[in-house]
Each structure stands twice: as structure tokens, then as C-alpha cells.
Amino acid sequence: MEAGSGELDEEVVEELAAIKTVRGIVDWIVGSTAGGTEPSASTAAAALTGGSPVAVGSPVAVGSSPAVGSSPDLGSAVVGDPVGAIPLRRFVVEPEILPAPAGAAPTDLAGSRFLLVEGGLGVGLALATRLEQAGAEARILAADDAGLVDQIRAGAGADGLVWIASADPGADEHAILPGAFPALRAAALGGSRRVLIATGNGGRFGRARATATATGAPADPSAVDALEHARRADAGEFVVRPTPGAGLAGLVRTIAREVPGLALRLVDVEPKDEPRRIADSLLAELLTPGGPLVVGYREGARATLRVRPAGAGGAGSLPAGLGPSSVVLLTGGARGITAAVAVELARRSGCTVELIGRTLPPAGPEDPATAGAADAPALRRALIETGVRRPAEIEARVSRLLAEREVRATLATLRGLASSVRYHAVDVRDGAAVAAVVADVYARHGRLDGLVHGAGVLADRLLRDKTPESFDRVYRTKVDGARALLAAVRDDVGFVALFGSVAGVFGNRGQADYAAANDALDTLAGAAAGRFAGRIVSVDWGPWASPAAAGGGMVSAELAREYARRGIGLIDPADGVAALLSELAGPPDGPAQVVYMCAEAEAFDA
Numbered sequence: 266m267e268a269g270s271g272e273l274d275e276e277v278v279e280e281l282a283a284i285k286t287v288r289g290i291v292d293w294i295v296g297s298t299a300g301g302t303e304p305s306a307s308t309a310a311a312a313l314t315g316g317s318p319v320a321v322g323s324p325v326a327v328g329s330s331p332a333v334g335s336s337p338d339l340g341s342a343v344v345g346d347p348v349g350a351i352p353l354r355r356f357v358v359e360p361e362i363l364p365a366p367a368g369a370a371p372t373d374l375a376g377s378r379f380l381l382v383e384g385g386l387g388v389g390l391a392l393a394t395r396l397e398q399a400g401a402e403a404r405i406l407a408a409d410d411a412g413l414v415d416q417i418r419a420g421a422g423a424d425g426l427v428w429i430a431s432a433d434p435g436a437d438e439h440a441i442l443p444g445a446f447p448a449l450r451a452a453a454l455g456g457s458r459r460v461l462i463a464t465g466n467g468g469r470f471g472r473a474r475a476t477a478t479a480t481g482a483p484a485d486p487s488a489v490d491a492l493e494h495a496r497r498a499d500a501g502e503f504v505v506r507p508t509p510g511a512g513l514a515g516l517v518r519t520i521a522r523e524v525p526g527l528a529l530r531l532v533d534v535e536p537k538d539e540p541r542r543i544a545d546s547l548l549a550e551l552l553t554p555g556g557p558l559v560v561g562y563r564e565g566a567r568a569t570l571r572v573r574p575a576g577a578g579g580a581g582s583l584p585a586g587l588g589p590s591s592v593v594l595l596t597g598g599a600r601g602i603t604a605a606v607a608v609e610l611a612r613r614s615g616c617t618v619e620l621i622g623r624t625l626p627p628a629g630p631e632d633p634a635t636a637g638a639a640d641a642p643a644l645r646r647a648l649i650e651t652g653v654r655r656p657a658e659i660e661a662r663v664s665r666l667l668a669e670r671e672v673r674a675t676l677a678t679l680r681g682l683a684s685s686v687r688y689h690a691v692d693v694r695d696g697a698a699v700a701a702v703v704a705d706v707y708a709r710h711g712r713l714d715g716l717v718h719g720a721g722v723l724a725d726r727l728l729r730d731k732t733p734e735s736f737d738r739v740y741r742t743k744v745d746g747a748r749a750l751l752a753a754v755r756d757d758v759g760f761v762a763l764f765g766s767v768a769g770v771f772g773n774r775g776q777a778d779y780a781a782a783n784d785a786l787d788t789l790a791g792a793a794a795g796r797f798a799g800r801i802v803s804v805d806w807g808p809w810a811s812p813a814a815a816g817g818g819m820v821s822a823e824l825a826r827e828y829a830r831r832g833i834g835l836i837d838p839a840d841g842v843a844a845l846l847s848e849l850a851g852p853p854d855g856p857a858q859v860v861y862m863c864a865e866a867e868a869f870d871a
């Protein structure tokens with residue numbers, strides 16, 4: 266997973282712009298290539314065909330906070346470690362009933378100050394009453410209050426911030442991610458001693474299967490009435506609304522890793538419950554130290570989520586019915602691990618492959634001035650020799666050239682394997698553009714048999730350094746992209762896979778945005794379960810490896826050792842792709858979230 270994926274991180278640009286001398290530039294280049302912080306030049310297609318390095322991720326963007334760099338990126342692969350030493354395992358994530366919290370008896374809260382961010386459920390009022398009865402001062406504000414962040418910083422919720430607004434199905438954009446990030450960040454970074462966030466997924470994290478809205482699954486996808494689909498789309502039936510609180514669990518898991526002293530809890534509730542009953546559950550969790558980070562309440566029973574080992578995913582090596590006349594759309598599929606999936610799908614089925622990515626397709630062969638430079642350091646030298654001097658420009662051009670090479674290599678491989686290949690240069694955050702691509706696919710082929718949403722970017726920074734803009738970019742690439750795709754595809758699609766990460770399941774330092782985004786994908790997949798003729802599943806990957814043959818790599822041996830020390834192995838690309846295809850060959854009612862990693866869940870307790 267590449268930091269910024271083709272875009273030069275703004276903070277890198279700032280850093281580079283500040284360097285005034287050629288000596289400084291040289292030092293920067295040497296430093297940025299020596300420490301394992303170079304952006305990925307991943308090519309998963311090349312990985313499978315023995316080309317340049319695969320899809321490796323960066324734990325931090327070039328030149329970013331060393332505090333993050335010391336923590337491995339759980340959503341990215343590294344090179345040069347013992348691939349295959351720990352076998353790839355499949356896990357599911359399920360609710361587990363817990364005893365009621367101990368120590369929830371009425372407490373004397375005299376003199377303490379709580380800030381309640383209320384939605385439309387009326388829970389804030391009920392909770393404020395209880396807090397005031399215990400002697401506390403409780404203020405209620407709305408999530409869209411312009412002074413909210415300042416109030417938090419000034420200590421209005423010094424003893425506790427309770428973010429209730431996100432549990433409301435009608436929550437406005439300030440109450441949910443990414444809009445809620447600045448206020449929650451302020452609370453976590455010193456504004457409050459306790460932070461409790463509520464979500465409204467029914468008290469069991471949305472695990473109850475949604476009622477199917479599909480009218481039936483025709484055997485021949487091309488027989489679906491496109492006009493009927495268009496009519497239902499026009500009527501707004503497929504608008505994928507923000508699920509109450511999506512992504513907040515991933516954020517909470519990451520805050521817990523970055524701010525260990527904070528009393529932190531996410532509580533999933535059923536928004537239709539009595540407000541007083543919800544308030545009782547929230548108060549009990551607010552005043553209970555320790556315990557699981559994420560809990561849910563349904564009809565008074567308390568539960569948490571557990572990651573459990575599960576048997577193999579499917580009974581085949583290819584989604585049912587996939588053949589040369591099938592069509593599969595993959596976002597991010599021209600690069601990285603999603604390209605590896607595209608190549609293998611085409612190899613095994615001969616299907617048509619449609620790809621989405623931002624990199625513009627290269628117009629022709631590469632300029633001879635750089636064509637001989639095999640990797641990023643060589644490209645930097647080649648560009649400097651051609652007279653490019655500004656470091657920011659050098660880095661932007663290196664990133665672009667590597668991305669173009671990767672796209673070119675993937676398309677070349679696919680042309681030899683797929684019935685046909687088309688690449689759409691589109692940003693998945695642009696909902697209208699995504700809808701237009703999907704409509705174009707239906708118009709040309711009359712069908713869509715499978716969808717893989719693999720587009721994603723990293724912009725790792727600790728919370729204290731993470732800007733709302735950067736959070737927004739990482740979050741929206743995954744989540745807005747998924748929503749746009751789910752709104753555009755017809756119900757007869759044969760499978761939908763959303764690529765998530767263990768960062769969402771366990772949290773990871775420096776990845777509040779990425780963890781939240783991946784966690785939101787899990788929620789979106791759960792909410793859409795049952796809608797499609799085929800399977801929808803969010804696949805939370807552990808880190809993938811680059812084959813040794815690919816050589817090079819962006820992550821230091823030190824980082825590889827850190828993974829190994831924690832018992833986290835790297836997914837062999839061939840194993841990862843095979844596991845995915847087998848998962849998608851499973852029954853349509855399989856779990857909406859699976860985790861694949863070369864580790865036990867306990868490895869992430871550290």
C-alpha cells in the first residue's frame with residue numbers, strides 16, 4: 266500500500282520546498298532512500314510475472330513523523346522477511362456476549378465536567394440528568410456547533426466527552442466520519458479524560474443480516490432489466506446512506522494505541538431503544554475503567570466483537586460461473602495487490618477486466634532519458650542529470666513514472682490473458698464519474714459479474730500531526746468509493762469484494778484515517794449483505810509480501826524484523842490471491858467480513 270499512491274504528500278512537498286541548496290537536496294535524497302521510507306513502486310502484476318517490486322507499502326510518507334515510522338504499518342507489505350514462515354489464516358469477526366460492567370454503581374461526580382454531543386435521539390438529555398444527579402456539570406452541544414473544538418480544548422468536557430450524535434440514523438455530516446474527526450481528535454489529545462463514542466448499529470455492530478432488497482437472482486445477469494434498475498436508481502433506492510457511526514470503531518482502536526492513558530470506549534446501541542435505557546448503558550460504560558474498547562447493547566445484553574479463527578472460505582478456486590464472457594471491475598486494479606487479483610482472475614477465467622485508477626494511461630513508450638533507470642533512486646539521478654532541480658518536482662515525477670510503469674505492465678499482462686481490458690482514469694471519490702464508468706460497463710457488456718474495490722491511499726501521521734484534509738482524503742478514497750460503487754451496481758452482481766485491512770480490525774499507530782476507513786468498509790459490507798445475488802464481503806488483509814525475486818523494496822529489514830518479533834508474517838501474493846478467489850467461490854450467505862493474515866489475533870494485542 267503506497268503512501269499517497271501516486272500523489273506527493275503535501276507535507277513532503279512542504280519539506281522539499283524548504284530545501285534551498287543542492288547539497289540539501291542530495292542529503293534529502295540519500296536520507297529518503299536509506300531509511301525505508303520511500304514511497305512504494307508496487308507492481309503486483311509484475312510480482313506474479315517476476316518483474317519489479319510489488320505493492321509494498323510505506324509505514325510513513327517520505328520524511329514524515331519518525332514516531333510513526335517506528336511502528337509497523339499493519340496495512341502494508343514489506344520485503345525481505347520470512348514469507349511463508351507463518352501460514353495464511355482465515356478469521357471471522359463475531360459478537361460475543363459479555364457480563365454486565367462491574368463498578369457501574371452510582372458514583373460521586375461532584376465538580377466534574379462532561380460534554381455531551383447530542384444527535385436527535387434524546388439520549389443526551391437523559392444522560393445529562395443522570396450525570397447531574399451524581400453531582401457533575403453536563404453541557405449539551407450539537408456536532409455542528411462552530412465552537413465545538415474550541416470548547417473541547419478549553420476543557421468543557423474535561424472529565425468526559427460523550428459523542429452520541431453518531432448513533433442517530435439521521436446524523437448530519439459533522440456527527441460522523443470524516444466530519445467528526447477534528448472534534449474527536451481534540452478530545453483524545455488532551456481535551457477530555459474519558460471519551461465515549463456511540464454508534465447506532467443495533468447493539469450488535471450490524472451483525473444481524475439485512476433484509477434482502479433484491480427482487481431475485483436471475484441465472485443470466487444480462488437478462489436483468491436495465492430499465493428497471495435505472496428506475497429504481499432514479500428513485501433513490503440504491504443510495505448508500507452513511508451507516509450510523511461507520512468507521513468510528515477503527516478510529517477508537519487507533520486512538521487507544523496512540524493515547525494509552527485515555528479512558529476510551531465505543532458503544533454500539535439500537536437507536537430505536539428507549540433513550541433512558543441507552544443513557545443507562547452509556548453511563549455504565551463511561552464509569553467503568555478498563556474492559557473491551559468496543560461493546561454493544563441489545564435488549565440489555567452486553568457484547569463485544571471477537572476475531573476468531575475460521576475454516577477455509579470456499580469450495581472452489583474461482584467464483585461460480587466466471588468465464589470468458591464474464592466482466593469484472595476492479596478499482597485500484599492496475600497497480601498493487603489488486604492488480605495481482607486482476608491478473609489471476611483473467612488467467613483462470615479469461616474474463617473481461619475493467620480497471621479504475623487515477624494514473625493517466627501512458628501515451629507511449631517512456632522517455633529514453635529515464636527508461637533505463639530501474640528504480641526510484643536511479644530515476645532521481647536520471648532526472649537530476651536531465652536538469653530537474655526542484656526536489657518536489659523530482660519526487661512527483663518519480664512517483665508518476667513508477668505508477669505509469671506499473672499501469673503499463675499490468676495492462677500488457679492482462680492483454681494476453683483477458684477477453685478484453687479497459688482502463689478508466691477516474692478518481693473513485695468522484696461519485697458521478699464512478700457511476701458513469703459502471704453505466705458504461707453495463708452499456709458495452711450488458712453485465713457485471715464481479716466487483717473488487719481495492720483503491721486506497723495512505724497518509725500516515727500520528728493523531729497530533731494528522732490534518733482533517735489528510736484524514737478526509739484517506740477515508741473518502743475507500744468509503745466514498747465503496748458507496749459510489751454499491752449505489753451503481755445492479756443487484757445481480759456475482760460478487761463484491763471490498764479490500765480492508767487489519768488496521769481497521771485492530772487499530773494501528775499513525776493510521777487513524779486508514780483504520781477508520783477500513784472499519785467503515787466492514788460496516789458497509791454488513792449493511793449491504795443480502796442485497797446482491799452474489800456474495801459481498803469485506804476482506805481485511807494482513808500485510809502482503811513482495812516475492813524475493815522482485816528484489817529491492819521500500820521497508821527496512823528492521824521493520825521486517827519487527828513484524829516477525831510480533832509473530833506477524835507476510836502474505837505470499839500467490840497465497841493471498843488464491844485465498845481471495847476461494848473466498849469468493851463460497852456461498853452468497855458467507856460472512857460479510859473476513860480477515861486473512863499470517864498471524865494469530867493475539868499478535869495484535871501488543
Ligand SMILES: NC(=O)c1ccc[n+]([C@@H]2O[C@H](COP(=O)([O-])OP(=O)(O)OC[C@H]3O[C@@H](n4cnc5c(N)ncnc54)[C@H](OP(=O)(O)O)[C@@H]3O)[C@@H](O)[C@H]2O)c1
Binds near residue numbers: 339598668719722
Ligand atoms: N499491500 C498490503 O499489504 C495491503 C494490506 C492490507 C490491505 N491492503 C489494501 O489493499 C488495497 C491495495 O493496496 P496496495 O498495497 O496494492 O496499494 P497500492 O499499490 O498503493 O495500490 C493502490 C491502488 O489504488 C489506486 N487508487 C488510489 N487512490 C485512488 C483514487 N482516489 N481513485 C482511484 N484509484 C485510486 C491506485 O492507483 P492510482 O495511484 O493510479 O490512482 C492503485 O492502483 C488497498 O485498499 C489496501 O488498503 C493492502
